[in-house]
Amino acid sequence: MKKYFYMFVICVAALLCMGSEYFVDYKTIEKPVFVAEGQTLWGICSREFHNQDKYRTMDxxxxxxxxxxxxxxxxxxxxxxxxxxxxVKEK
Structure with missing residues (x-):
């Protein structure tokens, strides 16, 4: 019985940790960028991609x-x- 209780507690804790992303408030920061010669939208986005806090795919x-x-x-x-x-995360 104890074994199942511990498994239940671990499962609940894992679900709470996974769902913590939904409790974070984000705000949008608008960063201006000027296009240099030969740059592509994908190239600019790949450079700026890691400056965000909220998970989004590259696409x-x-x-x-x-x-x-x-x-x-x-x-x-x-x-x-x-x-x-x-x-970005709101402070």
Missing amino acids: EFTYAVAEKNNLFGKNLQTGQKIIIPLE
């Missing part, structure tokens, strides 16, 4: 940047300013 992050800057079907231009929406 989700790149889509968010493209959506924020209305970049669908458009090429980046040297000197163009784009906004990087970073999700």
Whole structure:
């Protein structure tokens, strides 16, 4: 009986730890970036990807940047300013 109780406690603790991400408040920081010659949206996003606290895949992050800057079907231009929406933990 004790064995099952300990297994139950461990399972509950694991679920609480896994779900802790849902109790964190995030805010969006808009970081301006200027496009250098030869840069791609994917390259810029891969450089900024690790500056966020909230977990998103690289595809989700790149889509968010493209959506924020209305970049669908458009090429980046040297000197163009784009906004990087970073999700960071609220303090």
